Amino acid sequence: MKNLDDLEAFIRVVDSSDFSSAARSLNVTAGAISKQIRRLEGSLGVTLFERSTRRIRVTDEGLQIYECIKRGLSSIREAYSIAEQGRQSLSGNIAISSPSTFNDYFLIEAIENFKREHPDVSFYLDSSNRVVDIYSDGIDLAVRSGQLSDSQLVARKVFEQHRVLVCSPSYLARITPPTHVQDLSALSGLVFAYPGYNSAFWTLENTENGEVRRMPIKKAMSSDDGMALLNWALQGHGIALRESWSVQKYLANGELVNILPEWHEPISPIQIVRTGRNSVPIRISMFSNFLIEFCQNKINKSQ
Numbered sequence: 370m371k372n373l374d375d376l377e378a379f380i381r382v383v384d385s386s387d388f389s390s391a392a393r394s395l396n397v398t399a400g401a402i403s404k405q406i407r408r409l410e411g412s413l414g415v416t417l418f419e420r421s422t423r424r425i426r427v428t429d430e431g432l433q434i435y436e437c438i439k440r441g442l443s444s445i446r447e448a449y450s451i452a453e454q455g456r457q458s459l460s461g462n463i464a465i466s467s468p469s470t471f472n473d474y475f476l477i478e479a480i481e482n483f484k485r486e487h488p489d490v491s492f493y494l495d496s497s498n499r500v501v502d503i504y505s506d507g508i509d510l511a512v513r514s515g516q517l518s519d520s521q522l523v524a525r526k527v528f529e530q531h532r533v534l535v536c537s538p539s540y541l542a543r544i545t546p547p548t549h550v551q552d553l554s555a556l557s558g559l560v561f562a563y564p565g566y567n568s569a570f571w572t573l574e575n576t577e578n579g580e581v582r583r584m585p586i587k588k589a590m591s592s593d594d595g596m597a598l599l600n601w602a603l604q605g606h607g608i609a610l611r612e613s614w615s616v617q618k619y620l621a622n623g624e625l626v627n628i629l630p631e632w633h634e635p636i637s638p639i640q641i642v643r644t645g646r647n648s649v650p651i652r653i654s655m656f657s658n659f660l661i662e663f664c665q666n667k668i669n670k671s672q
Contacts, residue, residue, distance in 0.1 A: 373445070376438050378405040379417065383427050383435045459652050460489035466501045467494065467512035470595035470615050471639070476512070479663040483656055490652050499563055499593060503644060509653050515637045524640040525657060527664045532610045532634035534573075535625040539605040550575075550582055550632050557589035557607030559598045571610050573632045581635065610634060617671055639664075 381391035382402065392399040410417050417431035427435065467476050472494065480492050495501060495508065503511050503522070514530070534553070547553055550573060562568060569588060574581045589607045592598055599616065602609040603624055613633075619625040641657055643649070 372405075372408070373442070375405045375409045375412075376442060378402050379409055380435065380439055380442065382406060382418070382425070383431070386425065388425065459487040459655065461650065461652055462491045462493060463653055463656055464493040464507055464509045465495065465511070466503065466506070466508045467496065468514075468595055469496045470599065470612060471512050472496055473596060474615055475664050475667065476660070479660050482663065483659050487652070487655075490656070497593075503642070509643060510657065511642050513640050513642050521645050522642045523645050524642045525661065527639045527641060527661050528668050529636050529638050530612050530614065531636045533613050533616065533630070534608055534628050534632065535602055535611055535616050535620070536608045536628060537603055537605040537624065538626055540602075540607060541626055541628070543605075547629055550584060550629060553608065553629075554585050554587060556587065558586035559601050559607045559609040560586055560588045560591040561593065561595065561598060561610075562588075562591040563593035572634060574635045575631055576633065577631050582632075614668060614671065 378391060378395065381394055382388060385391045385394065388399045388402050388406075392402045395402070406417060413434065415430045415434070416428055417434065418425045418427055465476070476494070480494070484490060484492075495506070500513070501508055501511065503509075512527075513524070540557075544556060545552075547556065553571070558571075560568065569586055571584050571586055572581065573584055590598075590601055592601075595611070595615070598609045599611055601607065602611070603619065608628065616625055616627075620627055641660065643653065643657075
């Protein structure tokens with residue numbers, strides 16, 4: 370039963386009522402077909418054919434098994450056809466998990482552009498901002514920041530990033546502007562957090578001398594949504610540590626101010642990750658390539 374070729378040989382013999390004809394259709398010898406049938410009978414524990422010197426006749430049990438096997442082989446062929454189509458054609462669904470800030474700046478536009486070229490590909494976007502289990506949650510691709518803890522995942526670097534300290538001019542006008550990194554501990558922090566992850570510290574690096582400090586933060590507001598933190602900073606609720614690319618336009622038009630510009634979060638990679646399966650559908654590999662190129666082009670144009 371472990372050998373699909375034996376099942377196929379059995380089907381051919383029943384259809385042709387003859388070992389020789391079945392052998393010719395499979396491009397093997399009649400002796401090879403006879404060996405396959407004996408092996409299948411031994412595996413099943415039943416006689417499939419009654420043989421005489423002139424002809425063979427399928428038994429009643431053999432006929433019932435023939436109907437079952439024929440339906441099963443048809444399903445197996447259909448499964449292989451679906452898998453082959455997934456490998457060779459740009460159709461089907463891509464499930465992606467990605468932080469809301471990355472979605473707003475990169476991913477939504479990238480998906481729109483990709484679908485113009487490949488309309489048969491559909492997308493599901495998870496914007497939970499937490500590290501999802503891509504195995505159990507059925508995620509094809511996930512956007513992750515920093516180094517991976519799961520060595521079984523396959524990762525491709527999109528670009529490197531760092532986060533900078535920003536606040537609105539209105540907030541800055543209400544406080545004594547910080548001149549040293551330790552001054553941050555007395556100010557209102559807008560902090561990324563969720564149940565199970567509730568950091569009260571920011572790790573900051575000095576670009577001038579390479580010094581790294583782990584600074585305690587007075588948490589004024591917190592969220593697992595990066596866009597919420599950015600909006601709170603724009604509304605003057607405190608200081609946020611946000612990706613440099615996500616705040617670039619607000620720094621340029623004056624809606625935000627980069628405070629202590631010599632201090633920022635250490636550089637870390639943004640990566641696209643997937644499970645380590647060997648065969649990757651072409652829609653997933655092509656969209657991965659497309660997204661990496663799209664993001665890199667957008668970063669380069671903004672510099």
